[in-house]
Amino acid sequence: xxxxxxxRDLLLAVRRRxxxxxxxxxFVIVVSLFPLSVxxxxxxxxxxxxxxxxxxxxxxxxxxxxxxxxxxxLDGTLEQVLLSPxxxxxxxxxxxxxxxxxxxxxLVLMAPILGIQYDLPAEALSVLTVSLLLGTPVxxxxxxxxxxxxxxxxxxxxxxxxxxxxxxIPVLIFGSGAVEANMAGLGYDAHFSLLGAFLxxxxxxxxxxxxxxxxxxxx
Amino acid sequence: MxxxxxxxxxxxxxxxxxxxxxxIFVILAVVLLIAGLYVGFFVAPTDFQQGExxxxxxxxxxxxxxxxxxxVVMACWAGIGLxxxxxxxxxxxxxxxxxxxxxxxxxxxxxxxxxxxxxxxWWVWDARLTxxxxxxxxxxxxxxxxxxxxDPRRADKAxxxxxxxxxxxxxxxxxxxxxxxTLHQGxxxxxxxxxAMATTMLTGMLIMVFASWMYSIAVILKRTRVIILExxxxxxxxxxxxxxxxx
Amino acid sequence: MLQGSSLACVRGDxxxxxxxxxxxxxxxxxxxxxxxxxxxTSLLRMLCGLSNPALGEISWCGTSIRALGGDYFATMTxxxxxxxxxxxxxxxxxxxxxxxxAGIEVSESQAYEALKHMGLGGRETLPVKVLSQxxxxxxxxxxxxxxxxxxxxxxxxxxALDVSAxxxxxxxxxxxxxxxxxxxxxxxxxxxITAASIIQLQLA
Numbered sequence: 005x006x007x008x009x010x011x012r013d014l015l016l017a018v019r020r021r022x023x024x025x026x027x028x029x030x031f032v033i034v035v036s037l038f039p040l041s042v043x044x045x046x047x048x049x050x051x052x053x054x055x056x057x058x059x060x061x062x063x064x065x066x067x068x069x070x071x072x073x074x075x076x077x078l079d080g081t082l083e084q085v086l087l088s089p090x091x092x093x094x095x096x097x098x099x100x101x102x103x104x105x106x107x108x109x110x111l112v113l114m115a116p117i118l119g120i121q122y123d124l125p126a127e128a129l130s131v132l133t134v135s136l137l138l139g140t141p142v143x144x145x146x147x148x149x150x151x152x153x154x155x156x157x158x159x160x161x162x163x164x165x166x167x168x169x170x171x172x173i174p175v176l177i178f179g180s181g182a183v184e185a186n187m188a189g190l191g192y193d194a195h196f197s198l199l200g201a202f203l204x205x206x207x208x209x210x211x212x213x214x215x216x217x218x219x220x221x222x223x
Numbered sequence: 224m225x226x227x228x229x230x231x232x233x234x235x236x237x238x239x240x241x242x243x244x245x246x247i248f249v250i251l252a253v254v255l256l257i258a259g260l261y262v263g264f265f266v267a268p269t270d271f272q273q274g275e276x277x278x279x280x281x282x283x284x285x286x287x288x289x290x291x292x293x294x295v296v297m298a299c300w301a302g303i304g305l306x307x308x309x310x311x312x313x314x315x316x317x318x319x320x321x322x323x324x325x326x327x328x329x330x331x332x333x334x335x336x337x338x339x340x341x342x343x344x345w346w347v348w349d350a351r352l353t354x355x356x357x358x359x360x361x362x363x364x365x366x367x368x369x370x371x372x373x374d375p376r377r378a379d380k381a382x383x384x385x386x387x388x389x390x391x392x393x394x395x396x397x398x399x400x401x402x403x404x405t406l407h408q409g410x411x412x413x414x415x416x417x418x419a420m421a422t423t424m425l426t427g428m429l430i431m432v433f434a435s436w437m438y439s440i441a442v443i444l445k446r447t448r449v450i451i452l453e454x455x456x457x458x459x460x461x462x463x464x465x466x467x468x469x470x
Numbered sequence: 471m472l473q474g475s476s477l478a479c480v481r482g483d484x485x486x487x488x489x490x491x492x493x494x495x496x497x498x499x500x501x502x503x504x505x506x507x508x509x510x511t512s513l514l515r516m517l518c519g520l521s522n523p524a525l526g527e528i529s530w531c532g533t534s535i536r537a538l539g540g541d542y543f544a545t546m547t548x549x550x551x552x553x554x555x556x557x558x559x560x561x562x563x564x565x566x567x568x569x570x571x572a573g574i575e576v577s578e579s580q581a582y583e584a585l586k587h588m589g590l591g592g593r594e595t596l597p598v599k600v601l602s603q604x605x606x607x608x609x610x611x612x613x614x615x616x617x618x619x620x621x622x623x624x625x626x627x628x629x630a631l632d633v634s635a636x637x638x639x640x641x642x643x644x645x646x647x648x649x650x651x652x653x654x655x656x657x658x659x660x661x662x663i664t665a666a667s668i669i670q671l672q673l674a
Contacts, residue, residue: 008570009571012567079552080550088573089543174398223377223520373482
C-alpha cells in the first residue's frame with residue numbers, strides 16, 4: 005500500500021506536469037533575481053550563492069506543500085486514506101516521499117546549473133548538490149506536518165509558511181554551511197552528518213506527527 | 224486534609240477559583256515589581272564598565288527567561304490537553320501564548336536598546352538574539368494557527384501538535400544557530416563574557432524574575448477565565464453567572 | 471455486531487444529538503433519518519472512525535473501534551458525500567488504486583467486470599474529470615463490488631443516481647445483506663430493500 009500511494013501520487017504528477025514545472029521555474033526565477041538586485045559582481049555572488057540557492061529551494065519546496073494534502077481533501081480521497089487498514093504514518097511517509105520525488109529531486113538536479121550562474125567552483129557545485137539531496141527530503145517531511153495542520157483553513161498557504169519556515173532553519177544553516185565551509189577550504193563532513201541526522205530524526209517523527217495532525221484536521 | 228484537585232479541572236470551578244486567585248497574584252506582582260525596580264535603579268551600584276545602561280538587564284533578563292520558560296509550559300499544557308483530552312489544559316496553553324510572545328518581544332526590544340550603547344548597533348546576529356527571534360516566530364505560528372481554526376477543539380489539538388513539534392525543535396534550532404554563529408565569527412561582539420555581578424544586582428534581578436512570574440500567572444489566569452466564558456457561553460452555569468452579574 | 475451506546479455529538483456550541491443507541495446484527499440494515507443538519511453525516515463519520523463521539527462508545531463485535539484501529543477499517547467500507555475519485559486518473563485506475571488503499575488488490579479484469587456491472591462499460595480508460603456527477607458516483611460505488619467488506623457505511627449513496635442505477639444499488643444492497651453483510655446508510659429518497667432486520671434511526 006505504501007508503494008501504491010507513491011505510485012498514485014507520481015501518476016498524478018505525470019498527468020499534471022505543469023504543477024511540477026511551475027515549482028521548478030519558481031526556483032530558477034528566484035535564484036536569477038538575486039544578481040539583478042545586488043549587482044553582477046562575481047566575488048560577492050560566489051559568497052552569496054549557497055545561501056541564495058538554499059533559500060530559494062526552501063521557498064519552492066514550501067510553495068508546493070499546499071498540494072500535498074489539499075487536493076486529496078477536496079475530492080474525498082483523503083478520507084479513504086485515513087480509513088485504510090494500513091498504518092496512516094506509513095501512508096503519510098509515502099506521500100511525503102512522493103512530494104520529494106516530484107518537487108525535491110528536480111530542485112537537486114537543477115541546482116548545479118544555477119550554481120554555474122554564480123560561478124561556483126566544481127567541488128562546491130557537487131557539495132551543493134549533495135547538501136540539497138540530503139536536505140530536501142527533510143523539507144518535505146517537516147512540511148507535511150504544516151500542510152496537514154492547515155488543511156482546509158482559510159489562508160492556509162500563508163499560514164503554512166509561518167509554521168514551517170522556522171522549523172526549516174537548522175536544515176538551511178547546515179545545508180548552505182556545508183557549501184560555504186567547502187569554499188573556505190574547511191571540512192564539510194560534520195555538516196553532512198548533521199543533515200543526515202536531521203533526515204533520520206524527521207523520518208521517524210514527522211510521519212507520526214503528520215498522521216496525528218491529519219486525524220485532528222479531518223475530525 | 225484531602226483536597227479534591229480534580230474538582231478544579233472542570234472549567235466552572237476553575238473559573239471561580241481563578242477569580243479568587245487573581246487579586247493575590249496581582250498584588251504580589253505589583254509589590255515585587257516596585258521592590259525590584261527600586262533595588263535595580265536606586266540600590267544597585269553603577270557598573271564600572273557599562274555605566275548606567277546596564278540597568279536594562281532588570282527587565283531584559285527576566286523577560287528572556289520568561290519567554291523560554293513559558294513556551295515549555297505552554298507546550299506541556301497543550302500536550303496534556305492532547306493526551307488526556309482535558310479542555311482546561313488546552314485553554315491554559317492558549318492563554319499562555321500571548322504572554323510568552325509579549326515577553327519574547329520585550330526581550331528582543333530591550334536587547335536592542337541595550338545593544339546600541341554597548342556595541343554601537345541595534346542588532347547583532349548573535350546566537351542568543353537570533354534564537355530569541357526564532358522563538359518569537361514559533362509563538363506567532365502557534366497563535367496564528369489557533370486563530371485560523373474556527374472549531375475550538377480542533378484549534379486546541381492542532382496548536383498542541385505544533386507546540387510540541389516546536390519544543391522538540393528548540394534545542395536543535397538553538398544548537399544550529401550557535402554553530403552558525405561560531406562559523407561566522409565576523410562580529411567581535413560576544414555576550415558570553417558576563418562580568419561578575421554584584422550581589423545587589425543579582426537580588427534585584429531575581430526579584431524582577433519573581434515579579435514577572437506573578438504577573439504572568441495573574442494575566443494567564445485572567446485570560447483563561449475569558450476563554451472559559453467564551454467557550455462555555457452556551458452552558459447553564461454561565462447563563463446563571465450572567466444573571467447574577469446583571470443584578 | 472456494530473453497537474453504539476449513548477452517543478452524543480457536539481458541533482461548535484450546538485449539541486446535534488445525544489443518547490443515540492443501536493445494535494446492528496449481521497444481515498441488518500440501519501437507515502439513519504432526520505432533517506438537514508440533524509447530524510446524520512456526523513453520526514456516520516463517527517461510526518467509521520473518522521471522528522470521535524463527544525460521549526458514548528462505538529463497538530464492533532464487542533470491542534471499541536478505537537482499540538481495533540486498522541482491523542476495523544479492514545472490515546468496513548465508507549462512502550461519503552465526496553466521491554473519493556481522482557479527476558486526473560482514469561476510471562479503472564481510480565478503482566484499482568482506491569481498492570488497493572483499502573487493502574484489497576484487484577486485478578485489471580476484476581476491475582473491468584465490476585465497472586461493466588455498474589454500467590460503465592466502454593468508459594474504463596476515460597479520465598474521471600470528463601464523467602458526469604452520477605457516473606462518478608458509480609465509479610465510487612464499484613468499489614463496493616470488489617471490496618467484500620462486512621460493513622458498509624454509506625452517506626447518501628443514491629444522490630445523483632438515475633433510476634436504473636438506483637435499481638442496481640438496491641440489488642447490490644440486498645445481495646450484500648443476504649450474505650450476512652451489514653449496511654448503515656442515510657438517504658432522502660425512498661428505497662425499498664428487503665432485509666432480515668431493518669432499523670430506522672431517527673435523529674431529532
